[in-house]
Amino acid sequence: MADNSDFLLQFQEFDSAESHLGGNRDATTISIEDEAAGSHKPQKQRRSAPVTSFEEDNDPLANDDKTELLSGQKKSAPFWTFEYYQTFFDVETHQVRERILGSLLPWPGKNFVRLYIRSNPDLYGPFWICATLVFVIAICGNISDFLVYLGNPQYKYVPEFRKVTIAATAIYSYALLVPLALWGLLVWRNAKVMNMVSYSFLEIVCVYGYSLAVYIPAVVLWIIPYETVRWLSIVVALCLSGSVLVLTFWPAVRDDRPRVAIAIMTAIVALHILLAVGCKAYFFSTLEVEHTAVDAVVGNVTKSSPTTNALN
DSSP states (O other): OOGGGGGGGOOOOOOOOOHHHHTTOOOOOOOOHHHHHHSOOHHHHHHHHHHHHHHHHOOOOHHHHHHHHTOOOOOOOOOOOOHHGGOOOOOHHHHHHHHHHHHHHOOOOOOHHIIIHHHTTOSSHHHHHHHHHHHHHHHHHHHHHHHHHOOOOOOOOOOOOOHHHHHHHHHHHHHHHHHHHHHHHHHHHHOOOTSSOOOHHEEEEEEHHHHHHHHHHHHTTTSSOOHHHHHHHHHHHHHHHHHHHHHHHHHHHHHHHSHHHHHHHHHOOOOHHHHHHHHHHIIIIIHHHHHHHHHHHHHHHHHOHHHHHHOO
């Protein structure tokens, strides 16, 4: 008969977990009490985490947003949507200020497009510069008209709002149609001369739009009824704005045939001069001629009036 001691269960006290894991303090221990306590947690709380992750994995919009944020790229919107044109007006104030100052102070050897425009071409600056120039021309033209006829009792001042329409047509046509023609010409010549510098249509519009900024203070000086001051302001404005155009577009055509390059640059400068001289001649110079004609008509009417003859 076997000893009953063989059947006795031998119990041994185990040391604490810290004594067994003393050599490895990074090990993880699991307590039965913790598991038991965790089993009494509310069911909704225990399921909240996996449900959220499952919803995020199956949400295509959330995945697309995460992909765009991680890659740093934006999806291009179709051209018929508002978001497509909104990107053209996404520009900081300091960028517009730097571009205006760069157009007022051109420097040889510095390309206006590469230095200011290429990082973020915009339409915000050109649009508001053209709009400001339109209203400045119309307002200053009316003020100059008022000053020319000031003191004439036969003259009654009437604001000419048609000047706004005419000025807007001239300025915006120049700021859009000329860059479009120049862009098409550069693309056509670039297909023949592969080493030519290429500009996008938006970059060319930016150059022309910002080059018109110098005309805003020049037009204000046209209020002064002295032709010397007016022509001096025109010459200064033409030299500054024309230098921006020449320094920007000469690298794009200098590798072409000499005759073609000279013809393109001559056309650019000629159209720029035509705009300035045309605005000055139409909105300001004709006032003196009209004033002389009105004085002549008033004088003839005064001489031929019956009351005057009777008194004589």
